[in-house]
Amino acid sequence: MAAWDEDLLGRKEVADFLQNLLESDDEIKVINIDSPWGTGKTFFLDNWRQQLERDRGVVYFNAWEKDYTGDPFISLVAAIKDQLEKQIGKSVKQRKIVKEFKDKASQTFFATAPIMVKLLGKGVFKKISGVDVDEMNEEVSSALDKASEIAIQSIIESSKNDEKVVEGFEVTLKALVSEASRIKAKDKEKPVYILIDELDRCRPTYAIELLERVKHFFSVEGCKFIIATDTGQLLHSVKAVYGSGLR
DSSP: TTTTTTTTSSSHHHHHHHHHHHHHTTHHHHHHHEETSSSSSSHHHHHHHHHTTTTTEOOOOOOHHTTTSSSSHHHHHHHHHHHHHHHHHHHHHHHHOOOOHHHHHHHHHHHHHHOOSSSSSSHHHHHHHHHHHHOOOOOTTTTHHHHHHHHHHHHHHHHHHHHHHHHHHHHHEEEEEEEHHHHHHOOOSOOOOEEEEOGGSSSSHHHHHHHHHHHTTTOOOOOOEEEEEEEHHHEEEEHHHTTOOOO
């Protein structure tokens, strides 16, 4: 069945409008398709994906189907890698691009993963300073200032390295989408579309973490992100994580 064969509500015209808008303005990187549950967001994205596949690189990621996996960054990167790899082929050059993307993605995962234990958590503190907080007494408390200084310097250096890792990942992502554009659209100037569906149906923590991890890559040249959500429902997820005071 071809794209839009079952389109009875003129949604193809909406997809055409959005595509023209996205490709006519480089400043527009992200679009949120806001609609309540059951109103056809997945139908719209699935048919738009089929239309785009004719001459554009495109990745479809169903967040709800993957929210059991733990870290959303891994699932999304796997979708990008697997789907674009199929679209660009497997020449020596293309295999090298995919490998570099995978390698940088692995480094970026560790660089940007949420910190499970804060700096002053006992385990981290002991690892950095060699001081067991539970066993500290007045005689060794003077070690605290020195250990804190060491810890802060360590965090600063780690942050610098993390920034370099993320920048490296952005470069390899750009190379991958550029190759997809060259193969699919015969034009490196045409964008690759990353469609993220069912975000509002995910576990609150998963949905928010996915947005927090992906937002750093919204500015990657050659990428256009389409996120389909019930924004009201997603707001409930945000409140579940950050508090009910958010509006």
